[in-house]
Structures are given as C-alpha cells and as structure tokens.
Amino acid sequence: MSAPEPIISPDTVPRLSPMFRLQWEEAQGCHVLLYPEGMVKLNGPAGEILKCCDGVRSIAQIIHDLSVRFPAAPTLPDDCRQFLKTAHDNQWLRIDPA
Amino acid sequence: MTTNGSVSTLPKPLWLLAELTYRCPLQCPYCSNPLDIARYQDELSTAEWVRVFREARALGAVQLGLSGGEALVRQDLEELIAAAHALGFYTNLLTSGVGMDERRIRGFKEAGLDHIQISFQASSEELNNFIAGNDSFKHKLEMARLVKHYGYPMVLCFVLHRHNTDHVEQILDLAHALQADYVELATTQYYGWAMLNRDQLFPTREQVAHAEATAHRYQEKLKGRMKTLYVVPDYYEDRPKACMKGWGAIFLTVAPDGTALPCHAAGSLPGLSFPNVRQHDLAWIWNASPDFNRFRGFEWMKEPCRTCPEQTRDFGGCRCQAYLLTGDPANADPVCSKSPHHAALQQQVQAIGETQTGAVAPLIYRNFRNSKRQMGIAAPD
Numbered sequence: 001m002s003a004p005e006p007i008i009s010p011d012t013v014p015r016l017s018p019m020f021r022l023q024w025e026e027a028q029g030c031h032v033l034l035y036p037e038g039m040v041k042l043n044g045p046a047g048e049i050l051k052c053c054d055g056v057r058s059i060a061q062i063i064h065d066l067s068v069r070f071p072a073a074p075t076l077p078d079d080c081r082q083f084l085k086t087a088h089d090n091q092w093l094r095i096d097p098a
Numbered sequence: 099m100t101t102n103g104s105v106s107t108l109p110k111p112l113w114l115l116a117e118l119t120y121r122c123p124l125q126c127p128y129c130s131n132p133l134d135i136a137r138y139q140d141e142l143s144t145a146e147w148v149r150v151f152r153e154a155r156a157l158g159a160v161q162l163g164l165s166g167g168e169a170l171v172r173q174d175l176e177e178l179i180a181a182a183h184a185l186g187f188y189t190n191l192l193t194s195g196v197g198m199d200e201r202r203i204r205g206f207k208e209a210g211l212d213h214i215q216i217s218f219q220a221s222s223e224e225l226n227n228f229i230a231g232n233d234s235f236k237h238k239l240e241m242a243r244l245v246k247h248y249g250y251p252m253v254l255c256f257v258l259h260r261h262n263t264d265h266v267e268q269i270l271d272l273a274h275a276l277q278a279d280y281v282e283l284a285t286t287q288y289y290g291w292a293m294l295n296r297d298q299l300f301p302t303r304e305q306v307a308h309a310e311a312t313a314h315r316y317q318e319k320l321k322g323r324m325k326t327l328y329v330v331p332d333y334y335e336d337r338p339k340a341c342m343k344g345w346g347a348i349f350l351t352v353a354p355d356g357t358a359l360p361c362h363a364a365g366s367l368p369g370l371s372f373p374n375v376r377q378h379d380l381a382w383i384w385n386a387s388p389d390f391n392r393f394r395g396f397e398w399m400k401e402p403c404r405t406c407p408e409q410t411r412d413f414g415g416c417r418c419q420a421y422l423l424t425g426d427p428a429n430a431d432p433v434c435s436k437s438p439h440h441a442a443l444q445q446q447v448q449a450i451g452e453t454q455t456g457a458v459a460p461l462i463y464r465n466f467r468n469s470k471r472q473m474g475i476a477a478p479d
Binding site: 025032035 | 110112157163186279
C-alpha cells in the first residue's frame with residue numbers, strides 16, 4: 001500500500017519538486033517556475049514563498065521568516081498556508097514529513 | 099528598452115527552437131523538418147549558436163529547445179548546453195535517443211541540461227523500427243531508463259498516425275513503466291514530409307475517438323503521477339488550432355544554416371525573405387523584419403477572420419495549413435467551419451478515410467536522398 005499523503009502542517013518541510021526550476025526573469029519582471037517546455041509566472045508573494053521552500057525550513061519557520069521581512073502584512077500566515085496548499089496541489093512542491 | 103514606449107508592447111520570443119542540424123539517423127515519414135533538408139549543409143558553428151542564444155536571451159527568451167534533425171549528431175552539444183545554461187535558459191533536449199549513451203547523459207547533466215524528451219515511434223519494436231526506418235527501439239528503452247536514473251524530468255513523445263493510433267493503451271503502459279513524467283501523444287502535423295505521406299498516415303475518425311477515450315482514461319488513472327497530453331487531429335475539428343500562439347508572438351525557430359523563422363514549417367510559405375542570423379541580429383529579425391511582421395497581430399487578416407470575434411483565440415489558425423490547403427497563407431485555416439474552403443477539406447478527409455491502407459503507395463521516408471528527389475536534383479535509383 002502507498003503511504004498516506006503527507007499533510008501540510010506547521011512542522012512539515014516543503015521543497016521545490018525536481019520537475020520545476022524557480023528563477024527571477026528580468027524580461028517578465030517576476031519570478032517564474034520553469035518546467036519542460038513551459039513557464040508559470042508568479043506574483044510577488046508567490047515568488048517570495050517559493051524561494052523559502054528550500055527543503056530545510058518548516059512551514060512554521062517560513063511563515064515566521066516572512067512575517068519578520070514583511071511586518072505590514074497581517075494576513076500573511078493565512079495567505080502563505082493557502083498558497084502552499086495550491087502549490088502542493090499543482091505538484092510544484094514536495095512536502096517532507098516533520 | 100525604456101527610452102521608446104512602443105518597444106515594451108512588442109511580444110517577446112519566449113521560446114527559441116534551435117534546430118542544430120538536419121542530420122538524423124532516423125527517417126520518420128512524418129518528420130517536421132522541411133522537405134529540402136538536403137539544402138541545409140552549412141550549419142552554424144558553436145560560436146554562432148552561442149551568439150544566437152545570447153541575443154535571444156536578451157530579447158526575453160527563456161525556453162530553449164535543442165532539436166534537429168538529431169541534436170546528438172552535434173559533437174559540441176555539451177558545449178552548447180553549458181553556454182545556454184549559463185545564460186539562464188531552461189534547456190530542453192528533444193531527441194530520438196539515437197547517438198546517446200550514459201557518458202553523454204552524464205555530461206549533459208554536468209553542463210546543466212534541465213530536461214530530456216525522447217521520441218518513440220511506437221510501443222512495439224517491430225512497428226517502432228518500421229516507422230523510424232532503423233533499428234532503434236531497444237536503445238531508446240535503455241536511454242529512457244538512464245534519463246530517469248540521472249534525475250531528469252522526462253517527457254516521452256509519440257507521434258500518432260494511422261499505424262499506431264490503435265496502440266495508445268500499450269503506448270501509455272510503456273510510458274508509465276519507463277516512469278515518464280509527461281507523455282505527449284502528438285498528432286501528426288500534415289506539412290512537409292507528413293503531407294507527402296498524408297494518405298498513408300491519416301487516422302480514421304473511429305481510431306481517433308478510441309485514442310481520445312483511452313488517453314482520457316489514463317489521465318484519470320495516473321493523475322498526479324504521469325501527465326498525458328492528447329490532441330485530436332485538427333482536420334476533424336471545426337475550429338483551428340492557435341498555431342504558435344500567433345505569428346511572431348512567442349516562438350522563434352533558427353534552422354541549422356541560421357535561417358530564422360516564426361515556426362519550423364514556415365519555410366514552405368511563399369513571399370518570405372528568410373532573414374539569417376549570419377546577416378542580421380535577432381532583435382532586428384524578431385522586431386523589425388518583414389517576415390516576422392507579415393502575419394503578426396490581426397491587420398493582415400481577410401474575411402472571415404477579419405471581423406471574427408474568435409480571432410483573438412485562434413489567430414486565424416495556421417498560415418502553413420492555409421497555404422497548403424487553399425493556396426493563400428492569408429486565408430482562414432480551412433479547419434475552421436467558417437472558411438469557404440472547409441467543405442473541400444472535409445471531402446478530402448472523407449476520401450482519405452475510404453482509402454484502404456494496403457492499397458496506397460508506400461511511405462516516403464525522410465532522408466537526404468528523398469529530399470534531393472523532392473527538390474528535383476536527385477540521381478536515379
């Protein structure tokens with residue numbers, strides 16, 4: 001039997017799927033996700049969050065780090081959790097258990 | 099860029115397709131290369147290609163397709179990958195796998211190659227080798243395994259036609275067994291070599307319906323594990339494809355001799371001047387050359403496209419198909435039911451469908467001898 005899908009919880013550690021490459025594109029003026037023959041343009045917050053998905057930091061740490069960098073964004077923790085779920089649903093992320 | 103407000107509104111060539119060579123060990127009779135491949139002997143040098151990559155990157159290109167012919171024939175491929183990677187391209191190697199071995203797969207990885215797409219001709223050795231015109235199936239299997247072993251994202255491409263469309267289930271089982279991340283069930287595009295062989299390659303409506311249903315079943319079954327792309331042959335549709343997402347909109351092809359084209363098939367169109375990267379920089383070619391502006395935007399359109407509310411969705415379809423099927427590349431793609439040529443295309447499709455496979459002429463394979471024959475400069479048998 002396959003293992004149950006890891007749940008996105010504060011302790012889990014997200015990292016970019018090896019199917020994708022994240023980089024800043026000067027011509028697009030934004031971060032992009034590159035994959036075989038395709039590209040996803042990311043808005044500012046999405047790019048910042050994905051940059052933090054380094055396979056080292058937990059979701060709680062990522063939210064903490066971003067809250068320190070962007071103190072004027074009160075909805076940041078919820079936005080961040082919601083985007084991480086979307087990114088996981090899109091298979092941009094692998095999420096390792098705590 | 100900021101001194102002239104109009105520059106920012108120009109489209110950017112996101113995709114650079116570098117057709118490094120038209121030399122190829124395979125002879126697929128639906129090859130997307132032009133019929134006159136024998137004309138393209140004077141290939142760009144390593145340094146010339148690197149200059150093309152740099153100029154394309156400066157224009158905003160980010161996806162680079164390294165293609166052919168068979169790109170592996172170029173012994174400087176590792177060097178070209180390294181240069182493209184250093185420029186920030188996402189590098190895609192589009193290959194038959196013939197000419198590849200573990201040493202090169204490792205070398206490509208070290209050079210920074212992002213992705214390898216291997217084309218198969220069928221799911222069985224016999225049919226694969228019949229279509230490819232060589233004995234390559236077992237080697238392809240071995241290369242696919244190595245591509246995954248070295249951690250590349252892997253796309254497998256199967257070009258579908260009458261002879262393999264019934265095997266979509268076996269094709270997808272094979273792709274899954276090889277751990278493909280993505281399978282492209284590419285429908286044959288009827289230009290060039292495929293047009294020459296159209297009556298022998300075009301699948302029946304029943305075959306297409308079966309293949310489509312099978313592809314959808316696998317899309318559900320393998321959701322999250324293997325993505326499957328399937329597109330119905332556009333002759334069976336009543337709206338055209340948004341070919342190249344518009345002329346001179348995001349795609350830029352450079353042929354082996356440096357000819358720059360808005361699409362790899364556009365060399366067959368009349369009235370183009372074929373700017374070459376040896377004479378012009380890419381910025382001029384993309385932004386200012388007559389060829390890249392010839393069908394850009396909507397001004398060039400004739401009726402029914404000119405006043406059609408769907409023009410922003412499909413851009414009038416494919417210029418090459420309009421030319422091949424109506425004689426005028428500025429006409430609507432006759433796949434569209436609004437085209438006055440649509441009924442004639444449907445009659446052709448019906449006539450092909452009634453053709454017995456065994457009764458038609460043998461396949462004309464894609465090779466330099468047949469190319470010379472098509473160009474009218476061939477020696478007799």
